[in-house]
Amino acid sequence: MSEMALPRSIALVGNPNCGKTALFNRLTGSRQKVANYAGVTVERKEGVLNLPSGRRVRVLDLPGAYSLNATSPDEAVTRDVCLGRHPDETLPDLLLCVADATNLRLHLRFVLELRRLGRPMILALNMADAARKRGIRIDIAALQTELGFPVVETIAIQRDGAQDLLARLDGQLPAVPPAPEADLDVHAETRRLIAHAVTMPAPTSPRDAAIDRWVLHPVVGVLILIAVMVLMFQAVFSWATPFQDAINAAVGWLTGVVSSLLPEGMLRGLLTDGIIAGVGSVLVFLPQIIILFFFILVLEESGYLPRAAFLLDRLMTSSGLSGRAFIPLLSSFACAIPGIMATRSIPDPRDRLLTILVAPMMTCSARWPVYTLLVSAFVPDRRIGFLGLQGLVMFALVIGGIAGALAVSLISRFLGRKLAEHALLLEIPAWRLPNWRDVLIGLRERAVIFLRRAGTLILALSVLLWVLSTFPTPPADWTRPAIDYSFAGRIGHALAILFSPIGFNWQICVALIPGLAAREAAVAGLASVYAVSAASEDATAAALGQALSTQWSLATAMALLAWYIFAPQCLATIAVVRRESGSLKTTILATLLLAGMAYCASFFAYHITLALS
Amino acid sequence: MNTYHFFELAVVGLIVAASTLFSLRQTMPKAAARVGELARRGGMPDRLASFFFGAPKAADCGCGQCSGCGPAQSSQTITLHRSKSCH
CATH class of the missing domain: 3.40.50.300 (P-loop containing nucleotide triphosphate hydrolases)
Incomplete structure (x- = not known):
């Protein structure tokens, strides 16, 4: 040259x-x-x-x-x-x-x-x-x-x-x-x-060595990890409330303005019951998503996460997962898709496949609106010591997903999958003060992604769901609620036969359909269905929470939470599993596995809660 | 039916049509491309068919890292080899 x-x-x-x-x-x-x-x-x-x-x-x-x-x-x-x-x-x-x-x-x-x-x-x-x-x-x-x-x-x-x-x-x-x-x-x-x-x-830096003496300690280190996680979920609930109230108020105000400006009719129904109710019910979770990612980004920047991987390596390998699965599984907390792609760093094909199978069980950010809606509606805002009960329930839901992933890998190990010989060789980086520019860029990106999703896909799905919930209009001699005569009502009632053993009503069945495109669209779906059914013009997320807490049993709410821990309800994730595994068989297996686990978990959650209450 | 009702019907119709097209393109890009192909064969100009049914710039999968379900990055698929039995 x-x-x-x-x-x-x-x-x-x-x-x-x-x-x-x-x-x-x-x-x-x-x-x-x-x-x-x-x-x-x-x-x-x-x-x-x-x-x-x-x-x-x-x-x-x-x-x-x-x-x-x-x-x-x-x-x-x-x-x-x-x-x-x-x-x-x-x-x-x-x-x-x-x-x-x-x-x-x-x-x-x-x-x-x-x-x-x-x-x-x-x-x-x-x-x-x-x-x-x-x-x-x-x-x-x-x-x-x-x-x-x-x-x-x-x-x-x-x-x-x-x-x-x-x-x-x-x-x-x-x-x-x-x-x-x-x-x-x-x-x-x-x-x-x-x-x-x-x-x-x-x-090595003496400061790093001093910190690592505690953070990597087999007992103290695990306690620190649990404390960090609990703090994160507590903060997500308690810090977000004032911002959520402000968004709720803005959504309520907008609904009022539209209702007062437009005469009653199709357009007003579409705007208030479809678009504002659907998109508004998802938008209200923006503060929680930002707080959650603030913690994740700070932990990423500081160098804590590889140390957490080191602490959890024994637990993961004893359950059959490769230690290298930690980073992909961690990425799945943002979204399963980058998590599944991150499995490319796993050398053993079987380990990689298993990680791809369990990655969708991690609590991705799209599940947060569903969890938060149900936890806020059904779990009392009580404190246990200095910890909030709602935050603890959220923590339990996240742990539920992790436990499910470990259980699947343990079962696969018992089914004869040999452990790969690729042990976790992890480079522990130096401790670093977070670079606030990167943290802010990360937060901005998460907010933009969330808002773009709410303003595009969720909006489009809310419109379609409104159409399904509104048409056909009831006959002249109608006796039942108008929504029962609509396409959504009919689809919901038909699906309810399959889902009634796990306590789902027909409204949930309808909401599961847009949830296939994006999990949080289920919240928008519920908001639209309840807004169309309700006589009130209040289409805020708070009003949705109130409607759910009065119309659903605790057992139904628990069943839906359990469903969302495992449900394979995201077409994009399934498409990426197909692309990365290169196998239709694996994709079908992953989908059936997650759907089966979701159904079983909901069944038990529903019947156990019924029995206890 | 008065003028406002016509206006209302037209606006709602447009919003619903746009939402249907958008949802189809985002969640089922391949199906949308097939519909686009059919539309082209049916005489729709290429530019219009691409506008309505072309692949999305990025699908809304939520992560911003996957290029969506549209144009795929070079995938690195898994190949499992049957272990040879020892004799």
């Missing part, structure tokens, strides 16, 4: 959790998800870098890898792109190796391996500020001379933290580094380079 050439495509490559995606975001202005643990990026991502000279360069963010000897599907993506074997990618002009400056002992090995490829390279020593704070001194000039290609320091989370790198990228392609000896021992070479160019006071 000519030395005078200018790079047109760059691939960011390096060990997991060295800040590749943060640097990618900094260079391209993207907003890809970043977190302080390995395995966040499992697929290549593309962006465009506008260099100071005005040139545009294509930038690829590759999944983290420890070696070119890929052991998992995500590492295979990186290997294939670097070697020019990827079917959809050309060989990048420049490899931008990113290494964590605080952990060069590990990261330099992969850099040395990449040097063997004989491609133009630049090494970005990321987190240079953290290294300096720890007293790590890196002789950049010496390292550059030894490696044979340019080395720059970067701080991906700072606005001007990539200036040196940008200047380098704006120039010509660096020369191809000299080929190392064929039998070079990368471990010995790493040690030599560190001895030559790096001064390190201590391998």
Whole structure:
């Protein structure tokens, strides 16, 4: 390759959790998800870098890898792109190796391996500020001379933290580094380079070691984990109330305005009973979603989550799940889809399949509106000591999903699935104060996703449900409620035959249908059905909660909660299971498994509650 | 039936039609594409068929990371190999 050439495509490559995606975001202005643990990026991502000279360069963010000897599907993506074997990618002009400056002992090995490829390279020593704070001194000039290609320091989370790198990228392609000896021992070479160019006071930070002594303690650590989770669910309930009241009031006000402006008729019915009732009943849960993700993002940024994975590894492996399943399962708390995709970091196909099967049982954010609606309506707002009962019930529901996942994996283990030999080798990152910019970006993204969903899919489904609940209109000599004559009423009554053994009434059966497109649409569905049935114009979520608490039995509410712990009610999730597993049989198995578990759990919840009450 | 009733009927009809199309495209992109193909064969101009039945830019799966159910990222499917019995 000519030395005078200018790079047109760059691939960011390096060990997991060295800040590749943060640097990618900094260079391209993207907003890809970043977190302080390995395995966040499992697929290549593309962006465009506008260099100071005005040139545009294509930038690829590759999944983290420890070696070119890929052991998992995500590492295979990186290997294939670097070697020019990827079917959809050309060989990048420049490899931008990113290494964590605080952990060069590990990261330099992969850099040395990449040097063997004989491609133009630049090494970005990321987190240079953290290294300096720890007293790590890196002789950049010496390292550059030894490696044979340019080395720059970067701080991906700072606005001007990539200036040196940008200047380098704006120039010509660096020369191809000299080929190392064929039998070079990368471990010995790493040690030599560190001895030559790096001064390190201590391998780990004393502060981190002191915190980890407690956080990773087998007993105290688990207690801390439980306390963190309980605090999170308590906060979700108690902090959100004033904001929810404000949204409820706004929805009520809007309903009043529309009702007073329009004469009674089809259009007013569509706007108040369909759109405002449906979308408003979901919108009201926005504060809770934001508070929940605030906690999740802070935990992600701080570096706590891999430590939690370490604590739970024994529990997970003893139940038959791979320790590597922790991160995918954790991602599933936002949405099962990224969770299922994150299973690409699991090398063993059987482990990966099992994780895909159980990932939808984690409490995704779309379940929150359903849980919160029912918990608020049926669980008294009482305190047990300093803990709220509603928060504790939410915690129990989340634990219910986790217990279900562990039970399935345990059963699969008893059915003869051998445990894979891939033990969990987890890189524990340094503790970090959350980067508030990333937290705010994350919160904004979650809010936008939630609002976009409410304003598009939920709105469309609410309109369709209103049509189904309103037409056909009742005959002249009608005696029953008007909605009974509608399509929705008829469908609901027909489905109720199947669902009555688990305590579901026909209104729930109707709401389950839009819930197939998006779980929280079930809340919008209930709101529309009850708004169409009700004489009152009050279409707020509070009014829906009140209607449910007076018209449903506690047993029915418990049955619906149990249903939602396991229900495979999300077409997008099923589609991703199909895509990732590549097997229709697996997809059907997963759907039937989850549906069967949901039905059984609801059956027991309904009948046990009936017996107890 | 007065003018307001006509107006009401037209607005409700439009909202319902748009919602139906949107829901179809978001939740069943392949089915929507098939309908689009049928519409093209029936004489609907290409541009209109793509507008009404084309694949969504991103489906509303809620995560923002999956490219929706529309154009798939390169999937990495699972291949299970039967373990060979030892003799």
